[in-house]
Amino acid sequence: MFLGIDLGTSDIKVLLLDTRGKTVALERASLTIERPAPLWSEQDPHAWWRVLDSVMQRLKVAVPDKLRQVEGIGLSGQMHGAVLLDASGAVLRPAILWNDGRSVIQCQKLLDAVPDLVAIAGNIPMPGFTAPKLLWVKENEPNLFARTARVLLPKDFLRLQMTGEAVTDCSDASGTLWMDVAKRRWSPTLLAACDMSIDQMPRIVEGSEPGGTLTTNIAQRWGLRPGIVVAGGGGDNAASAIGVGALEPGQGFVSLGTSGVIFAVTAGLVTNTARATHAFCHALPKRWHEMSVMLSAASCLKWVSRLTAVRNEDVLAESAAQLNSKARMEAPIFLPYLSGERTPHNNAEAKGVLFGLTHEHDAAAVAYSVLEGVSFGMRDGLLALQISKSPATLELVGGGSKSNAWAQLLATVLDVRLRVTTGNEAAAALGAARLGWCAAGGDPHEVASTAEGPSVTYLPDPDAWDLLRSRYRRFGELYTAVNPAFNDREVPI
Numbered sequence: 032m033f034l035g036i037d038l039g040t041s042d043i044k045v046l047l048l049d050t051r052g053k054t055v056a057l058e059r060a061s062l063t064i065e066r067p068a069p070l071w072s073e074q075d076p077h078a079w080w081r082v083l084d085s086v087m088q089r090l091k092v093a094v095p096d097k098l099r100q101v102e103g104i105g106l107s108g109q110m111h112g113a114v115l116l117d118a119s120g121a122v123l124r125p126a127i128l129w130n131d132g133r134s135v136i137q138c139q140k141l142l143d144a145v146p147d148l149v150a151i152a153g154n155i156p157m158p159g160f161t162a163p164k165l166l167w168v169k170e171n172e173p174n175l176f177a178r179t180a181r182v183l184l185p186k187d188f189l190r191l192q193m194t195g196e197a198v199t200d201c202s203d204a205s206g207t208l209w210m211d212v213a214k215r216r217w218s219p220t221l222l223a224a225c226d227m228s229i230d231q232m233p234r235i236v237e238g239s240e241p242g243g244t245l246t247t248n249i250a251q252r253w254g255l256r257p258g259i260v261v262a263g264g265g266g267d268n269a270a271s272a273i274g275v276g277a278l279e280p281g282q283g284f285v286s287l288g289t290s291g292v293i294f295a296v297t298a299g300l301v302t303n304t305a306r307a308t309h310a311f312c313h314a315l316p317k318r319w320h321e322m323s324v325m326l327s328a329a330s331c332l333k334w335v336s337r338l339t340a341v342r343n344e345d346v347l348a349e350s351a352a353q354l355n356s357k358a359r360m361e362a363p364i365f366l367p368y369l370s371g372e373r374t375p376h377n378n379a380e381a382k383g384v385l386f387g388l389t390h391e392h393d394a395a396a397v398a399y400s401v402l403e404g405v406s407f408g409m410r411d412g413l414l415a416l417q418i419s420k421s422p423a424t425l426e427l428v429g430g431g432s433k434s435n436a437w438a439q440l441l442a443t444v445l446d447v448r449l450r451v452t453t454g455n456e457a458a459a460a461l462g463a464a465r466l467g468w469c470a471a472g473g474d475p476h477e478v479a480s481t482a483e484g485p486s487v488t489y490l491p492d493p494d495a496w497d498l499l500r501s502r503y504r505r506f507g508e509l510y511t512a513v514n515p516a517f518n519d520r521e522v523p524i
Contacts, residue, residue, distance in 0.1 A: 032100040033471070034255075035464030037457070038079055038108035038186050039267065040064065040128065040289045041330075045086045046460035047097055048468070052481025056094050057457055058086045065125065070132035070158075070379065072370070073125035076114050076188045083189060084252075091254040098254045103471030104193075104245065105262040105463035107270030108186025110206040113164040118180040124172070126185060127164045129206075130290070130326050130370045132379035134163035141166065141208070144224045151221060153205070153212035153302050153310040158371070158379045159326070162208035165225045181231055186264060193261060194243030197233040200263035202270075202320075204235050205311035212319070213300045215312055236263040238270075238314030239469035262470035265314030267459045268294050268322060273314055274462030275426040275455065276479045283320075284458075285441065285449060287431025291328030291405060293412050295321050306415035307377035314466060315475055323374035323412025327383070328405050329431035331367045334383075335401045339394035345434065351399035352436030360498060362396045363387040364509055365404030372408075375415040376510070380517040386509055402437050403499070406444040407506045413445055424448040424488070428458040435487075442489040443496050444503070453484030 032055065035046040040062065047056040060082045065073045090098060111129035116122060127133075138156035141163060142148055149155055156163055161182070169176040183191060184207070187199045204210045204217070209225070209232065211218040217229050236242045242263035250257040264270065268286065272294055275284050283295040301321045302310040309322040327334075332344050341347045354362070368381035385400060427449040431437055433456060442449040454461065465478045 032097050032102065033464045033468040034101050034104045035460040035462065035467060036083065036104065036106050036189065037267065037270065037460035037463055038083070038106070038189060039459070040109050040130070043079065043082050043086060044457050044460040045083070045090060046457055046464050047090065047094065048461065048464040054454055054461065055097055056090060057460070058089050060086050064128070068133075070371070072128040072131040074128060076122050076126050076185070079185065079189060080192050087253040095254050099256065101255050101259055103260050103262060103467035105270070105465065105467030105470070106186040106190055106264030107267050107459040107463035108184065108189070108203065108264070110184065110203055110266040110268075111159050111161050112185040113161050114183040114185060114188045115168065115175065115179045116181040116183065117178045120181075120191070123175050123178060129159045131164065132158045132371045134158045134167040135379050137163035137166035137170070141224055145220060148221065148224070149304050151211050151218050152208050153300050154208065155304045155307060155377065156208060157307070157373060157377055159373065160206060160208040162221065162225055165227065169226060179231065181233070182227075183233060187233055190243055190261060193245055193249050195246055196243040198242040198263065199233040199235055200238040200242065200265055200314060201235060201312035202238055202314045203264070203266040206266060206309070212310060212312060237316045238263045238265040238466050239316070239475055241470045260467070260470045262466040263314075264463055264466050266311070268292050269311070269314040269320065270462035270466065271428050271458040272296065272320065272462065273465050273479060274458030274460070275428060275452070277426070278315060278318070278475060278479055284426040284428055285409065285445070286429040287329050287427065287437065287441070288429035289328065289330045291325040291409050291412070293323045293409065293416060295416060297321055301417050303415060303417045306375040307373055308415050308417070314462070321416055323415050325367065325374060325405070325408045325412060326370040326372055327367050328409070329429060331369060331383070331401045331405050332398070332431065334369055335398055339397065341394055347394065347398045348402065348434040348436055350395035351402055354395055354399055356498060358396060359399055360502070362403070363392060363400045364502065364505055365400040366506070366510055366513070367401070367404045367408050374412045378514070378517065381514070382517055384509065384513055402440055403502070404506065406441045407503050409441060410444050410503065424450055426455060427451045428455040430456055432456055438489045439492070443492045444499060446491045446496070448491070449489045450486050451489070452486040
């Protein structure tokens with residue numbers, strides 16, 4: 032057996048995989064986000080550990096014999112988060128998350144300090160990245176910064192509790208803005224720009240390599256054998272790629288999770304910083320990936336669910352699917368920038384907008400606007416990627432993939448066949464388990480080819496796109512029109 036642990040933004044998933052590639056057990060538990068100030072997004076690292084322990088206790092009761100057969104563990108996690116530890120290993124403050132937008136000014140300071148930053152890091156500074164967060168802490172919480180002996184990414188804080196070792200992997204480290212992504216190692220130059228050193232960083236390994244071993248105490252608590260290898264693992268998207276079998280150049284996937292991602296595997300470092308794409312290491316050696324990221328995707332549907340008091344998001348999405356074409360074409364236009372935006376705008380100040388509301392619009396119309404607006408944002412991301420041509424078929428993963436209506440709409444808007452395979456909503460946890468398998472001696476290609484579940488393929492609908500084309504144009508025009516107002520915080524008296 033192999034265990035995959037995925038630390039997401041909204042929940043933790045733990046998946047148990049056997050050597051046939053079959054998911055034997057899957058448990059999850061929810062997490063909450065704290066937003067103590069505008070643009071801020073934080074979580075308590077201790078809460079991650081408490082929730083993970085509670086999930087493992089449930090598995091220990093449900094499948095004790097299976098847990099005793101575990102030979103490898105893999106980790107996946109939300110990227111970019113900054114966990115600050117003092118010299119004793121104590122957490123100094125809540126973790127600043129990937130969708131936190133407070134460090135816009137620090138991004139420009141980093142560019143000014145290191146003119147060749149983009150060439151080294153392969154990415155432009157964005158508030159979501161780890162480096163500008165630490166520069167913000169240095170300037171706004173200097174006492175805490177002075178006490179910071181170690182900075183870990185979210186999944187690697189869990190690893191520290193499990194193994195006692197400070198280790199990360201190449202894919203997750205790529206999102207810090209401290210890494211030479213082409214050379215797959217920390218950059219002293221980029222660290223020095225934040226008044227930091229390599230001594231404060233975890234050791235880097237490949238995602239499929241060993242990255243520690245489980246301690247005796249934790250093994251006993253969870254019903255596992257001590258000394259089990261814990262893989263380097265991967266950032267959530269790189270792990271999801273392993274989960275769907277995207278290992279080779281030209282393969283990729285679309286993720287409708289809290290954020291929205293289009294991921295393409297590349298043989299080398301491929302960048303388009305002018306359009307705010309990301310260029311990171313893959314979770315496997317000698318592989319990289321190019322990625323477009325929008326900060327709010329399936330989380331927009333959750334938001335409109337709260338707004339309309341239709342608590343079941345699946346029901347809400349289905350109500351949108353029942354609208355006829357006339358009602359869809361008369362629905363409001365939605366800009367899905369509830370947490371700012373990355374690709375292609377790199378605008379932390381961007382806001383969500385519902386434009387064109389009337390008395391006639393109901394919850395179903397607004398829900399449709401949200402599904403459509405997120406899909407349009409994903410199209411913006413696809414067009415920003417430098418891949419020579421989009422693959423014929425992309426896997427669709429994440430919680431949003433459960434909606435048939437959304438999957439069909441997205442296939443049409445992207446003009447790409449989308450395949451949804453059973454279990455894809457837990458692709459990152461599956462990929463983490465597969466990386467644990469690799470660290471225990473498995474071959475990545477053999478591991479990734481095991482047991483694929485039944486799938487459904489959604490084909491682009493050219494006739495539907497003919498109707499949507501004008502709305503997509505209006506979507507872009509609306510952002511251009513309202514963008515100047517996003518940065519105007521003056522309130523008239």
